[in-house]
Amino acid sequence: MAKKPLNIGMVGYGFMGRTHSNAFSQVGHFFNVPFRPVLKATCARNADRAKAFAEQWGYESIETDWRKLVERKDIDVIDIASPNDTHFEIAIAAAKAGKMVMCEKPLGRSATESRQMVEAVEKAKVPNMVWYNYRRVPAVTLAKQLIDEGKLGKIFHYRAKFLQDWTISKDLPQGGQGLWRLDASVAGSGVTGDLLAHCIDTAMWLNGGITKVSGMTETFIKERHHNITGKTEPVRIDDASLFLARFANGSLASFEATRYARGHKALYTFEINGENASIFWDLHDLHRLQYFDHRDEGRTRGWRSVHITDGDHPYMDKWWVPGLQIGYEHTFIHQVADFLGAVGGGKPAAPTFREALATDLVTDAVLKSAKTGQWESAN
Numbered sequence: 262m263a264k265k266p267l268n269i270g271m272v273g274y275g276f277m278g279r280t281h282s283n284a285f286s287q288v289g290h291f292f293n294v295p296f297r298p299v300l301k302a303t304c305a306r307n308a309d310r311a312k313a314f315a316e317q318w319g320y321e322s323i324e325t326d327w328r329k330l331v332e333r334k335d336i337d338v339i340d341i342a343s344p345n346d347t348h349f350e351i352a353i354a355a356a357k358a359g360k361m362v363m364c365e366k367p368l369g370r371s372a373t374e375s376r377q378m379v380e381a382v383e384k385a386k387v388p389n390m391v392w393y394n395y396r397r398v399p400a401v402t403l404a405k406q407l408i409d410e411g412k413l414g415k416i417f418h419y420r421a422k423f424l425q426d427w428t429i430s431k432d433l434p435q436g437g438q439g440l441w442r443l444d445a446s447v448a449g450s451g452v453t454g455d456l457l458a459h460c461i462d463t464a465m466w467l468n469g470g471i472t473k474v475s476g477m478t479e480t481f482i483k484e485r486h487h488n489i490t491g492k493t494e495p496v497r498i499d500d501a502s503l504f505l506a507r508f509a510n511g512s513l514a515s516f517e518a519t520r521y522a523r524g525h526k527a528l529y530t531f532e533i534n535g536e537n538a539s540i541f542w543d544l545h546d547l548h549r550l551q552y553f554d555h556r557d558e559g560r561t562r563g564w565r566s567v568h569i570t571d572g573d574h575p576y577m578d579k580w581w582v583p584g585l586q587i588g589y590e591h592t593f594i595h596q597v598a599d600f601l602g603a604v605g606g607g608k609p610a611a612p613t614f615r616e617a618l619a620t621d622l623v624t625d626a627v628l629k630s631a632k633t634g635q636w637e638s639a640n
């Protein structure tokens with residue numbers, strides 16, 4: 262039987278516009294989902310670029326103003342893959358128009374924006390989801406299963422870091438295409454909302470809520486040329502952000518993100534230490550889960566490097582044959598598969614806007630703590 266089409270309206274054609282378009286195109290080839298995503302329209306401000314993107318990815322039409330896209334009767338889902346300062350207005354307008362809303366992370370530039378976005382989707386009762394895609398790395402999903410099954414026992418520690426090195430040069434400008442992440446008015450914050458948001462979402466998914474935080478941030482380069490104003494302007498984002506945290510389950514945590522770790526491009530790692538077992542995961546080796554179980558027989562006890570490619574690993578029965586691994590882009594395909602499954606089953610699609618608000622409450626608390634020098638409540 263032909264599947265019901267679900268018409269996608271995509272805002273933004275950059276890095277995430279490509280990962281999402283690929284996911285919508287691929288999902289039906291590998292997963293038995295209840296809808297057939299249709300690339301109906303892509304929206305970007307520049308018509309020529311929008312047309313080129315539409316042609317390359319197979320979108321049927323283009324818009325140059327997201328408001329037009331939101332008004333269109335033939336669009337079911339608005340997918341927001343544009344910079345952080347656009348999320349708030351587009352998501353609220355889309356919810357009011359009765360569209361399903363998928364939004365890139367962080368949900369808002371602050372929890373104040375995010376809270377209103379949650380209200381809008383919940384009032385309109387429209388399916389909503391935020392693209393915290395690392396949950397859908399099969400090794401990370403397996404970590405979640407092992408923790409939920411109690412394999413680790415009581416959890417004592419959670420340790421996460423996300424390291425990059427692309428903003429070290431003082432000659433790098435801020436603002437505009439490709440560099441909006443350095444402009445606080447667009448991004449909201451620096452590495453706290455960008456990189457730590459991922460670490461926090463994964464952490465709370467795996468280990469429950471964070472109650473309080475003590476943070477420290479630094480902006481190493483204080484002024485940069487601004488691509489839009491043409492002037493040298495103060496840099497208002499955090500270049501590095503570190504914080505300590507307490508989880509509701511009593512475990513202690515440390516988090517670190519920076520764009521000044523020379524040699525690291527996107528090193529996202531986390532380690533969880535429980536009473537019986539520990540888990541370690543590394544984005545550069547994303548198809549492996551490191552696992553240590555103290556209950557193993559002593560003489561052969563040690564860290565196992567589990568190759569997450571077998572049919573009994575999460576999502577892997579949908580891909581190739583055991584031993585053959587998948588990569589980064591597949592996490593977005595998994596997220597679309599889960600979204601379509603949830604919508605088809607009338608269930609919330611995790612992480613919902615409300616779950617993503619919880620992350621923004623933590624990032625806000627980290628930034629506040631960095632200013633006050635005090636522990637701050639994170640919920």
Ligand SMILES: NC(=O)c1ccc[n+]([C@@H]2O[C@H](COP(=O)([O-])OP(=O)(O)OC[C@H]3O[C@@H](n4cnc5c(N)ncnc54)[C@H](O)[C@@H]3O)[C@@H](O)[C@H]2O)c1
Nearest residue numbers: 273274275276277304305306342343344345365366367439
């Ligand atoms: N889930 C992840 O792992 C992940 C990774 C990267 C980025 N992101 C998030 O995705 C979003 C986009 O980031 P990116 O790296 O793709 O950025 P990008 O700069 O590569 O692309 C942004 C796109 O948005 C377009 N755009 C900007 N303003 C617009 C407007 N008013 N209307 C229509 N289009 C507009 C730009 O032209 C560009 O095509 C951000 O919120 C970012 O935080 C998430």
